[in-house]
Amino acid sequence: MDKLEKMQASLNKNLPEKKAKTTELTKTQKEVKDDYEFSRKTYKDLIETGVRSLDVLAELARESEHPRAFEVLSKAIKDIGDVTDKLMDLQKSNRDLNNENKGKKEVTNNNLFVGSTTDLQRLFAKHDKENKEKKIIDATPEE
Numbered sequence: 001m002d003k004l005e006k007m008q009a010s011l012n013k014n015l016p017e018k019k020a021k022t023t024e025l026t027k028t029q030k031e032v033k034d035d036y037e038f039s040r041k042t043y044k045d046l047i048e049t050g051v052r053s054l055d056v057l058a059e060l061a062r063e064s065e066h067p068r069a070f071e072v073l074s075k076a077i078k079d080i081g082d083v084t085d086k087l088m089d090l091q092k093s094n095r096d097l098n099n100e101n102k103g104k105k106e107v108t109n110n111n112l113f114v115g116s117t118t119d120l121q122r123l124f125a126k127h128d129k130e131n132k133e134k135k136i137i138d139a140t141p142e143e
Contacts (some may be wrong), residue, residue: 032126038056140142 057076061069112122 032097036090039090040087043083043090046083047080047087050076050083054080 054073054076057069057073061073113123
């Protein structure tokens with residue numbers, strides 16, 4: 001062995017081993033993923049079939065001018081819209097599940113101050129020890 005190989009072997013002994021990232025899914029995660037993909041495909045197929053059938057239903061309603069044909073057409077349009085909404089809900093549920101599994105949760109803290117601007121300035125001045133000499137503007141009108 002030459003010096004370079006010895007140095008490399010020595011470094012490799014002392015360095016921590018790189019662990020390969022495993023992206024293996026648990027059985028439950030795999031089932032959820034499979035169900036999501038199946039549901040998504042089913043919803044998309046239903047929407048495509050419904051859209052194709054709308055043309056036929058619209059033509060039938062125009063030709064027959066029967067109120068029932070128009071009722072069926074409007075029901076088909078509503079059903080396609082409902083399935084589209086379900087597809088979007090499925091996407092949102094999947095995104096929520098993935099965020100939950102990653103442990104990422106968004107937290108929003110909203111604070112509300114009730115008081116005058118003078119009170120707010122005094123509050124800031126009390127906590128700002130470096131700049132205590134700042135003048136507080138009193139917004140009380142003079143008579």
